[in-house]
Amino acid sequence: MYRKPTREEKTQIKRALDKWGVFEALADKALIMHENNDLKTVCLVPQELEAAIVKMQPHLAGLEIGQLKKQFMPSIPGADIFARLGKRNKFYVTVNENAEKLVLYSRDVMGESIVEVSGELDENDLVIILNTKQEAIGIGRTRFAGTSLLQKGKATITTLADAGYYLRDEG
Amino acid sequence: MKTLIFPESDESAGLASRYGYDKWLVGRFLKYVPDIKEFLAKMEMPPTQYIRVNTLKTSRVELESRLESKGFILKHTVLPEVLAVEKAPISAGASTEYLLGHYYVQDLSSCMAVEALDVEENHVMLDVAAAPGGKTTFIAQRMKNTGSIIALEPSERRARSMSFNLARCGVYNTCVFKMDGIHAEKLGMKFDRVLLDAPCSCEGVIAKDVARKTSHRPQDVDYCSSRQEKLVDVAARMVRPGGILVYSTCSFAPEENEMVVDRLLRGFPNISVEPFEHGSAGLTSFGDIKFDNQLGNARRLYPHIHDTTGFFIAKLRVS
Numbered sequence: 001m002y003r004k005p006t007r008e009e010k011t012q013i014k015r016a017l018d019k020w021g022v023f024e025a026l027a028d029k030a031l032i033m034h035e036n037n038d039l040k041t042v043c044l045v046p047q048e049l050e051a052a053i054v055k056m057q058p059h060l061a062g063l064e065i066g067q068l069k070k071q072f073m074p075s076i077p078g079a080d081i082f083a084r085l086g087k088r089n090k091f092y093v094t095v096n097e098n099a100e101k102l103v104l105y106s107r108d109v110m111g112e113s114i115v116e117v118s119g120e121l122d123e124n125d126l127v128i129i130l131n132t133k134q135e136a137i138g139i140g141r142t143r144f145a146g147t148s149l150l151q152k153g154k155a156t157i158t159t160l161a162d163a164g165y166y167l168r169d170e171g
Numbered sequence: 172m173k174t175l176i177f178p179e180s181d182e183s184a185g186l187a188s189r190y191g192y193d194k195w196l197v198g199r200f201l202k203y204v205p206d207i208k209e210f211l212a213k214m215e216m217p218p219t220q221y222i223r224v225n226t227l228k229t230s231r232v233e234l235e236s237r238l239e240s241k242g243f244i245l246k247h248t249v250l251p252e253v254l255a256v257e258k259a260p261i262s263a264g265a266s267t268e269y270l271l272g273h274y275y276v277q278d279l280s281s282c283m284a285v286e287a288l289d290v291e292e293n294h295v296m297l298d299v300a301a302a303p304g305g306k307t308t309f310i311a312q313r314m315k316n317t318g319s320i321i322a323l324e325p326s327e328r329r330a331r332s333m334s335f336n337l338a339r340c341g342v343y344n345t346c347v348f349k350m351d352g353i354h355a356e357k358l359g360m361k362f363d364r365v366l367l368d369a370p371c372s373c374e375g376v377i378a379k380d381v382a383r384k385t386s387h388r389p390q391d392v393d394y395c396s397s398r399q400e401k402l403v404d405v406a407a408r409m410v411r412p413g414g415i416l417v418y419s420t421c422s423f424a425p426e427e428n429e430m431v432v433d434r435l436l437r438g439f440p441n442i443s444v445e446p447f448e449h450g451s452a453g454l455t456s457f458g459d460i461k462f463d464n465q466l467g468n469a470r471r472l473y474p475h476i477h478d479t480t481g482f483f484i485a486k487l488r489v490s
Contacts, residue, residue: 056358
């Protein structure tokens with residue numbers, strides 16, 4: 001079911017957009033909720049369609065940019081939009097070409113393949129994994145904090161989702 | 172209207188035997204396909220692969236540069252967003268750029284249907300038989316993700332496949348309804364543009380699916396044309412005055428193309444067939460049947476002439 005977000009959900013989404021540096025970039029777009037059993041998805045839709053979607057309840061509306069659980073978890077299409085429109089901050093990590101291929105097969109990120117990372121990241125932070133062209137290829141969670149993410153021979157970021165799912169899941 | 176079957180001739184029997192088709196099919200091709208021998212020879216060759224640049228995410232120049240650096244050889248086509256793949260070192264559907272939604276693997280003919288729509292930013296658009304979403308995503312990029320696209324697809328499986336393509340291409344101005352196009356009037360809306368890429372017998376893609384040379388039956392054409400007539404009637408009623416309906420199929424059969432549009436013109440005097448610059452002229456007769464002369468404005472795309480899969484496009488203006 002598609003519906004407008006509650007006040008509490010709006011606050012959660014606003015915080016998430018701020019975290020990923022896209023609050024201003026998405027200010028003229030509408031975000032609506034899709035609820036299916038316990039799964040709450042945030043969908044980006046044109047503002048002029050918002051009311052019609054809630055009224056007409058289509059099978060699919062707009063672009064699912066993430067899920068709302070305890071915290072907002074971006075989807076791959078969401079990460080793509082955030083990476084293209086967002087202001088870069090500590091939650092974006094850049095990996096080299098070799099790691100790009102591996103991430104697209106759901107493999108974790110090794111420390112030596114990270115080419116750009118903020119020293120301010122904490123352990124367990126959610127990050128968007130970028131390739132060297134600054135395109136979102138995955139979403140990960142840090143296993144270490146700060147410069148420890150660069151240690152060689154260890155997987156330092158767990159890949160939670162990646163753009164390769166389009167091939168794997170569609171097939 | 173029953174599918175027209177013509178008496179067997181030495182030529183139809185000879186060509187059918189040489190290229191492995193059922194005789195009835197070649198007998199019909201002889202009536203409406205120009206340069207039949209070149210056509211049949213071309214149908215034996217793998218079709219040219221095309222990719223359509225997704226300008227919501229990248230530019231043609233950028234994509235060309237990235238793919239060419241990986242060993243792809245690409246050639247420009249009559250549509251600026253569409254590139255012919257002359258050489259691909261890996262499957263075009265498995266590159267990083269594909270996964271990131273920078274392009275869609277899509278035949279040039281299919282893109283022509285969208286070209287005929289003349290979509291503009293902020294249009295309200297209906298895509299009647301939308302999955303898997305190749306045309307829908309192209310429409311969205313031509314509209315720069317503005318306005319709204321209502322896409323109809325009755326099958327859950329195909330709607331799911333479409334959702335992947337919309338997501339990969341970064342399209343957010345689209346709503347998909349699990350609905351048969353026959354029931355589109357339930358939406359209670361009128362649209363600036365309507366695309367009916369009608370379910371068809373797929374005669375035009377025999378080069379991709381050679382089993383159709385003998386599995387294709389006249390009853391398939393009968394069934395499809397009957398359904399197409401109903402769908403196009405509904406689609407025509409969904410267009411606001413001044414709007415455009417594009418009717419297309421990937422079939423060569425006149426019963427699925429010119430005959431469907433001819434019947435529509437007789438029922439809707441406010442509809443006219445507008446010229447479209449690409450392709451060859453539509454038929455104005457078939458066997459003993461004469462069509463409205465406007466059908467000459469409709470367009471046929473042939474593999475041996477236009478290097479596409481077989482396709483039919485009618486650009487219909489509703490006044």
